Amino acid sequence: MNVYEKSLDDKGEGKLDYLNAGDFIHPSQTGILFISQQIADFISKEKIIPNP
Numbered sequence: 001m002n003v004y005e006k007s008l009d010d011k012g013e014g015k016l017d018y019l020n021a022g023d024f025i026h027p028s029q030t031g032i033l034f035i036s037q038q039i040a041d042f043i044s045k046e047k048i049i050p051n052p
Contacts, residue, residue: 003038007031 007018018031043049
C-alpha cells in the first residue's frame with residue numbers, strides 16, 4: 001500500500017489540505033483522516049483482522 005501516491009493530485013503534487021499549514025510536514029486533521037481511512041480499507045481488504 002502506498003498512501004503517499006494516493007495523496008497526490010492529478011499533477012503528481014501533494015495536496016496541501018493533507019498537510020499542517022504551520023509546518024507543511026505533519027499531516028493536517030484532513031490528512032490524518034485520509035491516512036486512517038487508507039489503513040482501515042487495507043486491513044479490511046486483506047482480512048488482517050478477521051470478522052467475528
